[in-house]
Ligand SMILES: Cc1cc2nc3c(=O)[nH]c(=O)nc-3n(C[C@H](O)[C@H](O)[C@H](O)COP(=O)(O)OP(=O)(O)OC[C@H]3O[C@@H](n4cnc5c(N)ncnc54)[C@H](O)[C@@H]3O)c2cc1C
């Protein structure tokens with residue numbers, strides 16, 4: 001069949017991940033260009049209706065492994081390796097996300113397959129797929145082709161747009177015997193929310209706080225700045241500070257956090273790592289305060305201030321308050 | 326028990342990294358350093374050893390890379406590793422993720438570790454994948470991006486952020502774990518440790534020593550090819566203000582925001 005197989009991730013309620021749906025749409029489109037078909041793999045207890053509904057995103061078939069748990073990579077490597085081998089898929093495609101990286105990497109080893117990650121675009125060239133991958137902190141874009149079949153493509157967050165095509169997919173249940181080592185990791189709790197439930201997605205002005213704020217207390221200054229803007233403003237955070245327990249997980253922007261596009265994103269003490277950038281690069285205006293002139297965030301800021309936030313932020317807060325009167 | 330830590334030599338953070346367009350490989354001629362993300366993996370190994378809940382007999386730093394990579398191993402030893410293993414072979418040059426993962430798995434197999442630790446990413450390749458590749462070859466359970474690791478009987482209880490929040494996962498040993506940079510604050514090596522590092526055993530291995538066939542690695546074994554390199558779409562450069570007089574800086578920021586009706 002030589003098609004494209006996509007892993008569709010879902011939460012414990014069976015809601016499919018937005019990035020997975022984007023990957024399904026992308027696979028459907030590419031399969032059309034290649035003259036082949038796209039299919040999805042799902043694991044866990046997903047209803048017939050839920051599985052068939054993936055047809056709306058461009059896949060004709062859904063392989064479902066009901067008894068395999070969702071949330072850990074290695075059992076899913078077993079499932080995908082089997083489906084790929086039995087049906088001769090030429091490519092495996094993943095939307096941006098952590099699990100896709102792990103499953104894609106596992107397949108690389110299992111099938112001796114080439115892998116490209118952080119892919120921002122996929123194109124068809126002479127009947128084959130070529131992946132565009134930004135490298136060296138996005139300073140260059142490499143066009144990567146595959147020697148092996150299958151080729152593994154791991155997308156960057158938000159790289160692929162969701163397109164609803166209408167239609168319903170055929171559901172094929174698969175039985176997979178898990179590898180011995182795939183059963184040696186056990187999920188104790190999944191998707192735990194840490195810290196307060198804050199809403200950053202609706203804000204027009206977001207103050208993005210990073211490790212440069214120095215401590216949990218440093219966020220008081222960021223909150224005061226947000227308050228000075230008044231109205232619809234909030235404080236967001238990087239993974240580094242969320243993992244450190246300085247700020248709630250619900251405020252995290254990026255690959256394993258939220259995607260936002262406020263009118264103003266004002267970053268204080270944020271380096272601008274790729275995994276953070278993908279969650280906020282569509283903000284209308286980006287302003288960054290960072291003491292390191294070489295911080296990557298200055299590469300994509302509209303206004304960059306090279307300086308110490310401890311000096312600048314309090315004065316800026318006062319000035320904005322005064323301006324608002 | 327034995328912990329192997331995978332470490333890599335990468336261009337120093339201050340070096341402007343570039344691709345040599347003749348070979349389509351990273352230009353490694355400038356100043357190099359131990360991958361900063363790997364110092365967290367070494368620290369995690371040291372904390373397991375010093376914590377005493379597991380009987381850790383040795384921590385072994387393992388790398389694959391050219392001769393110069395021995396310096397990264399010395400830094401790893403200065404940070405606490407007991408000895409190191411250096412896989413170096415001309416046949417390995419140009420290996421992609423698929424080939425590198427296989428080669429590292431082969432050299433690790435020769436050490437039979439109980440735990441393999443590695444960094445969340447290499448600062449140059451930024452692939453985030455080597456851990457999961459190595460784990461599948463070694464037939465061990467694995468988890469990446471781990472930010473908390475506790476000994477729980479004969480298992481490791483690990484926490485990490487995935488797409489829906491924090492996951493807590495219990496791993497039976499042997500296991501492969503890549504650690505996130507939030508897991509710990511790496512120690513600084515003491516002068517004594519730096520001086521002593523050269524005296525610790527460094528075991529050089531060739532590809533054939535660990536049973537790697539030349540066809541499996543390097544350019545021959547790689548399953549991806551870089552077809553072209555292009556500059557990213559040009560974005561208009563932003564305005565930059567160097568903060569010299571903060572009152573003036575703040576005035577400029579406010580004016581900039583005001584002009585765009587953002588206040
Ligand atoms: C698989 C994966 C998923 C990830 N997911 C996410 C994600 O969802 N979201 C996310 O944000 N990250 C994510 N990351 C982590 C990401 O790579 C970065 O490590 C993180 O974004 C860095 O956060 P930071 O900018 O707060 O910290 P740092 O990178 O440490 O940057 C701190 C910055 O503060 C500046 N600074 C320090 N002191 C001052 C001062 N006094 N004044 C001014 N500036 C100062 C420094 O110059 C530095 O640039 C992920 C990583 C991986 C590998």
Ligand SMILES: Nc1ncnc2c1ncn2[C@@H]1O[C@H](COP(=O)(O)O)[C@@H](O)[C@H]1O
Nearest residue numbers: 331332389443444446447452453454455
């Ligand atoms: N050549 C190598 N030798 C030893 N370890 C490596 C090598 N390449 C990658 N690693 C390890 O794998 C981790 C992730 O790298 P990467 O998947 O390339 O981003 C690094 O932090 C290292 O611990």
